[in-house]
Amino acid sequence: MSLPLLTAVTPRFEAELVTKLGSSRSVHVVRRCADLAELLGAAAAGVGRVAVVSAELRGLERSAIRELHERDLLVLGVHRPGDEPGERMLRRWSVPVVVPADADQAQLDAALAELLDAGHAPDDATADHTTADHTTGDQDVREAADEVTTPHTAAPGDGARGRPERTPSRSQEGPDAEGRVVAVWGPVGAPGRSTVAVNLAAELAEPGQPVILADLDTYGASVAQLLAVLDEAPGVAAAARAADQGNLNPAVLSTMAPEVAPGLRVLTGMPRPDRWTELREHALADVLAACVQSVPLTVLDTGFCLEADEELSFDTAAPRRNGATLAALEAADEVVVVGAADPVSLQRLVRGLDQLAEVTDARTTVAVNRLRAGAVGRDPTRRVREALERFAGVTDVVLVADDQSGVDAAVLAGQTLREARPSSPARAGLRELATRVSGRVLTPPRGGRLARRTGSI
Structure with missing residues (x-):
């Protein structure tokens, strides 16, 4: 034949x-x-x-x-x-x-x-x-x-000859053989995905427990701006090109992910949304594989859109703008779902959880950001928990208090809350989220006891 x-x-x-x-x-x-x-x-x-x-x-x-x-x-x-x-x-x-x-x-x-x-x-x-x-x-x-x-x-x-050796799965090598991947996702409406991703990675990063934070948002990458990192040559694009050329390994990756804090390395995202075509899914899969070989934990800041229908507009195999987000969710061991504490955002969160379940079966942790009484009424903690339990069946949620002035000060300084505002009330929820994601006891926060105001806002 x-x-x-x-x-x-x-x-x-x-x-x-x-x-x-x-x-x-x-x-x-x-x-x-x-x-x-x-x-x-x-x-x-x-x-x-x-x-x-x-x-x-x-x-x-x-x-x-x-x-x-x-x-x-x-x-x-x-x-x-x-x-x-x-x-x-x-x-x-x-x-x-x-x-x-x-x-x-x-x-x-x-x-x-x-x-x-x-x-x-x-x-x-x-x-x-x-x-x-x-x-x-x-x-x-x-x-x-x-x-x-x-x-x-x-x-x-x-x-x-010439074939890559297949990397054994985590189940084959044991739970500690490779690093874990945590994707931070949230529905449309800017609920604070990037802010949560940056500060979650910062809370988990230690010199002996390094973390890579990668910005995969193809609509509005902002990690570089939040941390005041020059991104004339975006790290995630450079890593994707190296992966396409077959040159990417942990040593090369480390040169593309600068250390912005002790133990925290950052792969900056695309400075312009129209460059999304540089982030192909195949290359990103190789980038994430290099990340899990390099550090115990990789945190991914993703875009909001989960649609995968770009191919309908092309006669041949097409690039997918949402491919980076979908690749991140496919590689994730855990997904942190971020929603904001206001009626519109909570409705989007409920619908977003249904959409997310269609594209990943990874474990999810729901975090409600910007918790404040002005948006949902008195006793916001109880109201938000009851709403999510009633409409989404979510009984376990992490609440992050609203601290706009603290976040503003951190962004202005190009730092994380851990550095700029160690006593920020928002850190209590972020540290709880970090503990759940990592499963380990975090080092005591610098600057004294964290203010806990989420239950009495």
């Missing part, structure tokens, strides 16, 4: 390479794609089973290779003769078999035999396919491999 093959190769080598591929009994060329977008569109349509890409293809990056793998395509890489950096780049991007573009017929047949003998894409890229799809696809590949004219005997481990 001959498998359908797609090509996306730079014009200089395309004609000769396609002629040689056409002479192979294991594959037949069904489409010569002019660019990466056409290749991804054809892959999404199920036109091919094998893809040939060149290292010089405009726009090619690791996420595109992973998308081809997720479509269950086998990927053969080609590079200019003598282009060792191009060869290394393709292998870093998990292309298992790479050949020079001027390879003769025997070399090309041997490379196809090696690719087909492996029989599947890298292990970490096939999770979304059903067992039936794999069974049919693998059978086709095995039949095609048997018909290759020039047999190829792979050396031990040769078939897996």
